[in-house]
Amino acid sequence: MNDYQEHRYKMVRLGAMIGIFGNIILAIIKFIIGIMADSRALVADAAHSASDVVGSVAVLVGIRAAKLPPDADHPYGHGKAETLTAIIVAVLLFVVGFEIGLNAVRDIAEPVVVPGTMALYAVLFSIVVKEAMFRYKYKLGIKYKSEAIITDAWHHRSDVFSSIAALIGIGASIAGGAYNIDFLTYGDLLAGLFVSLLIMRMAWKLGKDSIHNVLDHVLHAEDTVEMRKNAEQVEGVLHVDEFFAREHGHYVIIDIKIGVDPYISVEEGHAIGKQVKESLITMEEVQDVFVHVNPFEEKTPE
The missing domain is CATH 3.30.70.1350 (Cation efflux protein, cytoplasmic domain)
Known part of the structure; x- marks a missing residue:
């Protein structure tokens, strides 16, 4: 491994580690406040952040595998390990989106619970942190041409989208409860459904691009x-x-x-x-x- 490859490995590994610890902290904060504030959207958002931990761990494993030198069985090296990792992360992202949507459909039949205002602050904090993580990891992935890091960055961006949807849904539910507007109280549940569709669409696109690249794609x-x-x-x-x-x-x-x-x-x-x-x-x-x-x-x- 030359000096550039060694430096690249250290930087992308750092990015994966930041993703792991950042997502663990956010998942814990959002889950606890989601339970305390009775917000289904925030609990769903916490589950999404928790899934990001699994994705970032997979990225870390893929990065380590990709840096292995060529051998008798892999004379071209192990670089595609990162692309395969990107596919795994995309699949995980799709599964999480489907699960969030399924829970939202189930919860619509349950009694409506208006979340507490504390949930709003947790969501705003999550949006700021996840957007910062997305920008950092996306630039890192582009600079060092790491599909795994780029896909993981979009995983963070999906959390931003889901948090914005959760923010709108929680705000609508709180407003509906305060002013007795019944249809607004379902905002928290509908936000969870919207988030699930958004995440699955993003996962499909990322997975499709990674599969294209793993099939011996040549540069134009x-x-x-x-x-x-x-x-x-x-x-x-x-x-x-x-x-x-x-x-x-x-x-x-x-x-x-x-x-x-x-x-x-x-x-x-x-x-x-x-x-x-x-x-x-x-x-x-x-x-x-x-x-x-x-x-x-x-x-x-x-």
Whole structure:
């Protein structure tokens, strides 16, 4: 593992740890106040924060697995462990959303309980903290190209959305109880149902994107311009016949075919291929390069 990879691992691990401890604290606070204030929406929100703990632990495990070096069974490394972790977190997020919705439907048949105003303060505190966690982890995930951290960040953002919905629902229930407006007293329950739909939709999108990336997704041509230039500038490379940069978790593996003078020796062709690999592997995001050397054939116009 080079210096960049080691630094990256330390930063994304820190992000996962912050997520774990932050979610534990928020889940405890929201659950206790939700029980004290008789707020179903806040208790549901606490369950969502608790699920984030599981997600952040899964991210931590995935990050540790992804940093393992290549071996006989995994010659391309273990980078996809982070992408697989992102899929697991998305599934967990969907399950939590479904459970919140199911509980909301069940609670609609129960006697309406107007929550206490203390629930409002807990929700406001949760919104501020979770939004800060989302922004921190999203920037971290983008900077270090960690799908697991990005998905976990959106897990935090889903908590912000659910807390806003809970805030509206709790406020409506309190207002309905204070002014005897019956339909408003159901705001707390309806907010829980809305939150569940929002979370499941987000989970579906995140899971779909992660599955797309785990299926040997290649970078688009516009994303590989600098890489191709590096290869083309190597002395002896007459043409780049094929260039595929495959995303393998947070790093890239390149398959490239180059055209060289057909009259040079095999050893000289091998040396040119080696220089191409060295020029590409110096780039931070590139983990490995596989070079195939072809005899260059200049095409004549028909």
